[in-house]
Amino acid sequence: MVSEMGASQTNPDFADSSCSLSVKNVSYTVSERVGPWWDLSSFRKRWTRQILNQVSFHVDSGQIMGILGNSGSGKTTLLDAIAGRIGNSGELLGEVFVNGRKLKAEQFQDCFSYVLQSDNLLSYLTVEETLTYTARLSLRKHSSEAIYKKVAAVMAELSLGHVAHSVIGGRIFPGISGGERRRVSIASQLLQDPRSPGTVDCGLAEATPNSTQTSNYKWLSSAAFTKVILLDEPTTGLDSMTANQIVLLLAELARRDRIVIVTIHQPRSELFRIFNRIAIMSRGELVFCGQPDEMVNFFSSSGYECPEYCNPFDFYVDLTSVDTRSSEREAATYSRMHDITSGYQNSEIYENMLERIEQSCQSAHKPMIPFKSKDSPNCISKLNVLLRRTVRNMSRDRMGILMRLSQNLIYGLFIAFFVMRLDKDVAKGAVQDRIGIIYQSMGASPYTGMLNAVALFPALRAIADQESKDGLYQKWQMFLAYIIHILPFSIISVFIFTSFLYWTVGMNPDIVRFLCFSAVVMVPHIIGELLTLVLLGVVQDPNMVNSGVALLNVAGIMVGSGFLRSFKQMPVVFQWLSYLTFQKYGCELLIVTEFYGLNFTCTPKAGFPESCLVDSGNIIIDEGYPGALSRYTEDFLLLYAFLPALVILGIISFKIRDHIVKR
Numbered sequence: 164m165v166s167e168m169g170a171s172q173t174n175p176d177f178a179d180s181s182c183s184l185s186v187k188n189v190s191y192t193v194s195e196r197v198g199p200w201w202d203l204s205s206f207r208k209r210w211t212r213q214i215l216n217q218v219s220f221h222v223d224s225g226q227i228m229g230i231l232g233n234s235g236s237g238k239t240t241l242l243d244a245i246a247g248r249i250g251n252s253g254e255l256l257g258e259v260f261v262n263g264r265k266l267k268a269e270q271f272q273d274c275f276s277y278v279l280q281s282d283n284l285l286s287y288l289t290v291e292e293t294l295t296y297t298a299r300l301s302l303r304k305h306s307s308e309a310i311y312k313k314v315a316a317v318m319a320e321l322s323l324g325h326v327a328h329s330v331i332g333g334r335i336f337p338g339i340s341g342g343e344r345r346r347v348s349i350a351s352q353l354l355q356d357p358r359s360p361g362t363v364d365c366g367l368a369e370a371t372p373n374s375t376q377t378s379n380y381k382w383l384s385s386a387a388f389t390k391v392i393l394l395d396e397p398t399t400g401l402d403s404m405t406a407n408q409i410v411l412l413l414a415e416l417a418r419r420d421r422i423v424i425v426t427i428h429q430p431r432s433e434l435f436r437i438f439n440r441i442a443i444m445s446r447g448e449l450v451f452c453g454q455p456d457e458m459v460n461f462f463s464s465s466g467y468e469c470p471e472y473c474n475p476f477d478f479y480v481d482l483t484s485v486d487t488r489s490s491e492r493e494a495a496t497y498s499r500m501h502d503i504t505s506g507y508q509n510s511e512i513y514e515n516m517l518e519r520i521e522q523s524c525q526s527a528h529k530p531m532i533p534f535k536s537k538d539s540p541n542c543i544s545k546l547n548v549l550l551r552r553t554v555r556n557m558s559r560d561r562m563g564i565l566m567r568l569s570q571n572l573i574y575g576l577f578i579a580f581f582v583m584r585l586d587k588d589v590a591k592g593a594v595q596d597r598i599g600i601i602y603q604s605m606g607a608s609p610y611t612g613m614l615n616a617v618a619l620f621p622a623l624r625a626i627a628d629q630e631s632k633d634g635l636y637q638k639w640q641m642f643l644a645y646i647i648h649i650l651p652f653s654i655i656s657v658f659i660f661t662s663f664l665y666w667t668v669g670m671n672p673d674i675v676r677f678l679c680f681s682a683v684v685m686v687p688h689i690i691g692e693l694l695t696l697v698l699l700g701v702v703q704d705p706n707m708v709n710s711g712v713a714l715l716n717v718a719g720i721m722v723g724s725g726f727l728r729s730f731k732q733m734p735v736v737f738q739w740l741s742y743l744t745f746q747k748y749g750c751e752l753l754i755v756t757e758f759y760g761l762n763f764t765c766t767p768k769a770g771f772p773e774s775c776l777v778d779s780g781n782i783i784i785d786e787g788y789p790g791a792l793s794r795y796t797e798d799f800l801l802l803y804a805f806l807p808a809l810v811i812l813g814i815i816s817f818k819i820r821d822h823i824v825k826r
């Protein structure tokens with residue numbers, strides 16, 4: 164009976180802050196193609212698949228509910244449906260009530276904290292930094308001291324104090340353990356609470372004699388504002404002891420006036436009585452939902468007594484799962500599952516649950532829905548926090564920084580080694596070598612930018628996907644923070660490259676021309692990175708983005724440079740297309756920068772008097788790029804205009820991403 168009572172009943176201090184969650188007849192259907200695309204006849208046909216079927220349950224604050232079920236039974240989809248994060252590919256029916264009030268579409272995000280199956284955390288930040296940045300992103304009007312206290316309180320609550328200054332770690336370097344990482348993810352969710360420890364009603368705190376306890380209770384009272392926490396398989400991948408600890412911790416969080424709903428695989432049997440409610444799903448149906456004692460009684464009275472020394476979780480899940488190994492087994496196990504579901508729906512447990520849903524919906528005095536984040540910082544502050552977080556994380560990635568700064572230089576070494584020293588003699592390649600260097604500088608620098616974005620951005624994108632669903636910020640803000648943080652790296656990296664290449668091979672020895680050369684080469688490098696980011700907004704697979712940017716770059720240099728085919732010779736359609744390429748403006752600028760006013764010598768080759776027809780760089784400009792000299796400023800402006808244009812495209816692309824990323 165104790166487990167049936169919410170903390171509001173067990174602890175009078177929480178009486179007026181109790182909360183309830185009711186899920187009523189939630190169904191989700193998707194329409195799928197019957198066969199694969201290569202089997203056209205079945206591909207043309209569609210069938211409707213029921214992922215969730217009329218799921219209803221009710222939970223009160225102070226309770227932890229475990230959702231069990233075999234793989235593919237619909238546990239994650241149910242959490243997504245409750246949290247309002249389900250994709251728009253199917254049809255969702257049913258209602259979700261918090262405190263008896265039906266949630267409107269825009270209220271879901273602010274009502275639930277949702278810890279996903281995978282931890283999306285920045286590898287180079289410490290636990291404390293990770294949580295502090297989350298707090299800064301979600302809380303406004305909080306002094307640094309208040310945020311510090313709040314982070315300390317959450318770390319204490321989740322037993323993270325001992326790893327506060329340890330880095331999270333990643334695939335290539337060690338950090339905190341998997342269980343600790345899970346706890347950091349849970350802590351990040353708890354922090355999205357607008358009230359600070361010092362600003363809450365502390366009746367409970369005053370009643371507590373010990374000062375340390377006082378501050379903790381103050382916090383608990385405020386943390387109770389984060390009412391509903393959904394966790395998708397928080398114990399997956401952890402050893403059984405750590406998994407146990409996580410569940411016990413979640414039960415403790417629930418006891419502090421929260422509702423905790425957790426999907427779980429194979430919990431240990433001693434956790435059976437830890438859960439206040441246990442739900443079993445199979446084929447999208449809620450086969451059973453009730454207290455542990457009710458569960459034992461229900462299955463025993465249905466003729467399925469759990470044998471002694473057998474894990475009840477395993478036993479009941481096996482009993483209700485559909486075995487698809489053969490059609491006979493499938494029919495038999497499906498029929499058993501169906502009988503159990505019908506038995507449950509005709510039971511008193513089910514009736515009581517429906518009654519509680521009705522009671523909470525009809526209650527005349529409905530408390531307000533507890534929202535978690537109504538007090539978030541403004542756009543500029545968020546951008547500022549995101550930028551600082553990104554810079555701090557990236558600045559600790561030694562290899563990443565080295566790669567960024569040296570990749571262009573390494574490429575420059577390669578060119579310099581190949582060309583050695585430019586000659587003034589036309590017969591010795593004075594024109595050809597210079598055009599070659601310009602071609603390589605324009606053509607290759609987008610690739611280095613692209614490589615950076617593909618290597619570094621997808622991890623940030625995954626974090627932005629999750630945090631934007633938590634309502635911390637919008638995806639395009641992370642994109643903007645990323646591009647602001649790359650600018651100094653790009654400038655320094657290109658400058659190192661041009662400083663080395665320009666003077667080593669002996670290009671036009673004039674400081675202003677060198678600066679112009681550097682300023683031009685900088686743009687394709689940044690464009691390469693920006694274009695990759697734009698595509699990463701709408702294309703999930705970085706390899707596809709890689710190929711796309713590479714192809715666009717090849718096409719651009721072919722049409723825009725005028726090196727492969729002169730503009731005069733090109734079909735009109737390509738001439739027009741060339742105006743859309745940044746390579747057109749960049750190559751024209753580099754040609755003028757290098758060739759204008761340059762005089763050549765020539766040692767005629769025997770029998771080839773025409774090998775000395777070109778005696779000055781101006782001829783190259785007039786022949787290949789007529790009027791380029793007068794367009795110099797215009798070309799610069801047009802080249803640089805690609806940068807803001809791509810930033811705008813990126814913002815649009817990440818706004819589109821909001822609609823295409825489902826989970």
Ligand SMILES: Nc1ncnc2c1ncn2[C@@H]1O[C@H](COP(=O)(O)OP(=O)(O)OP(=O)(O)O)[C@@H](O)[C@H]1O
Pocket residue numbers: 193195214232233234235236237238239240241250252253
């Ligand atoms: N939008 C969708 N379109 C098609 N099928 C879907 C969609 N969403 C979920 N499904 C299918 O519904 C079933 C249930 O998926 P879900 O991820 O909810 O299962 P689960 O119980 O969480 O499984 P696991 O324990 O393995 O994570 C799966 O077969 C999945 O492929």
